[in-house]
Amino acid sequence: MKTNKLKTNRIYFYLFIILLFNAFHLISEIYTADLKEGLSETIILLPVSFIYTLFIFWSRVYLKNKLIPKIIDIENRSQFLSVWTTVILTKTVTLTFIWQTVAYTFENDKELERSFFDLVFWLVLLINFAVIAFVYFIEIFLESQQEKQDIKIKLTQYQNEKSVAQYLALKKQLNPHFLFNSFNSLSGLISIDTKKAEHFLQELSNIYRYNLTQSEEVVVPLKKELELINSYMSLQKIRFGESIIFQNDIEESKLHLLLPPMTLELLFENAIKHNSVDISKPLKITISIDNLSLKVVNNFQPKNNDYEKSLGIGQKNLVNQYKMLHSEIPVFNILNNNYIASIPLIQPEI
Incomplete structure (x- = not known):
């Protein structure tokens, strides 16, 4: 129950970030283009960016809970960092190739010939890396804080129980x-x-x-x-x-x-x-x-x-x-x- 509530809160947090990003994007489009174009782009960008972020979040949850504990010793710091670095880089490259392939295949301007590994490819690669790294580091930070809080609660409970036991022995x-x-x-x-x-x-x-x-x-x-x-x-x-x-x-x-x-x-x-x-x-x-x-x-x-x-x-x-x-x-x-x-x-x- 507690875990499900935490995951729901995280989803709300990412939704807020995405809404904030899309709001800035809409304002930018209004200033540089026009309201109609900005709205049409935002209507497409908002669900796509949310689904994209959810995919990164839930895939990480699956890897963390199901797959990675079977591969490495999660208490080993060097193995932990190596695996997650590999996962971030693999996701970044894979999603970038998928994006570039789709964009290259459905390019409207057929007369405009461009390289697959053009400036757009590297820009998308950089954006993917930034988003994935952001989500992963936020999750690692929040989980470490939750673990510290759980340890404090258990320590407090233990101290209370010990005090009660000592008191009852006298009482x-x-x-x-x-x-x-x-x-x-x-x-x-x-x-x-x-x-x-x-x-x-x-x-x-x-x-x-x-x-x-x-x-x-x-x-x-x-x-x-x-x-x-x-x-x-x-x-x-x-x-x-x-x-x-x-x-x-x-x-x-x-x-x-x-x-x-x-x-x-x-x-x-x-x-x-x-x-x-x-x-x-x-x-x-x-x-x-x-x-x-x-x-x-x-x-x-x-x-x-x-x-x-x-x-x-x-x-x-x-x-x-x-x-x-x-x-x-x-x-x-x-x-x-x-x-x-x-x-x-x-x-x-x-």
């Missing part, structure tokens, strides 16, 4: 409140149920191991995120008991799909932090997949009226990650007393 550290609450729960379990305390400690270590090993990755498989969230919810079940319910409706065939690391932890943490969790009103969190979109749904029972504001920072960070990674971004809404987070899943390249 993805687990909430200190979560750590504080976990240690409180652990200290209470040690004196009551040592086996449960051991299990609690194991799940906590799983969470931190994942945080250390995966948080700097750009994307991770959904399977790994679910392993993390299983450990995370095990800790929450010990803390809240039957007041919190987790339901996983994801098919095993979807576990290869990708998403940014710690995404589920962010969504589950927000759900627990900002909603009431009580045995009389249990918090239920359900995850499923619908058309390559991960749905994280919890019953909406906010602790306060500033629910939307308190969610802002984490959600904005997640959205910004997706703007770098994917054509779609996460969507958050409230429907039928349910808070729904729709997270696009990314297909692996292989």
Whole structure:
């Protein structure tokens, strides 16, 4: 799409140059001859010069994209210059011979005998060379500028991605409140149920191991995120008991799909932090997949009226990650007393 647009813009550029040339030619004819003769010549010259320029342009495109890469190493500067110089000279001579042959064959004044290689031949040769060289050098210049621009864009994108990755590595550290609450729960379990305390400690270590090993990755498989969230919810079940319910409706065939690391932890943490969790009103969190979109749904029972504001920072960070990674971004809404987070899943390249 981008290439076609560039080619269209080039054609418009050459059309403008040709119109400008023909306008000067018409003005010159008006001054030296008359308006009628100038108009008649311009009507013929305008389409001929445009078709002629288009031929030079499109033949160069064909040679550049199809033929020349098969003949030479385009990274070799000397070969590159030699081939294009040969092409320009060959085109110049060929078009000049064609023009002179046609003009010589259909010469109206049969009584006027002139040499094939007369002054007109060399003048046409010079004009052909000037036009072809102009088109080729303009194209080489514009292509080099476009390549530089593309390199700058890619470099900027890389730097942005690197900055985002470094920032996310810091941002993805687990909430200190979560750590504080976990240690409180652990200290209470040690004196009551040592086996449960051991299990609690194991799940906590799983969470931190994942945080250390995966948080700097750009994307991770959904399977790994679910392993993390299983450990995370095990800790929450010990803390809240039957007041919190987790339901996983994801098919095993979807576990290869990708998403940014710690995404589920962010969504589950927000759900627990900002909603009431009580045995009389249990918090239920359900995850499923619908058309390559991960749905994280919890019953909406906010602790306060500033629910939307308190969610802002984490959600904005997640959205910004997706703007770098994917054509779609996460969507958050409230429907039928349910808070729904729709997270696009990314297909692996292989």
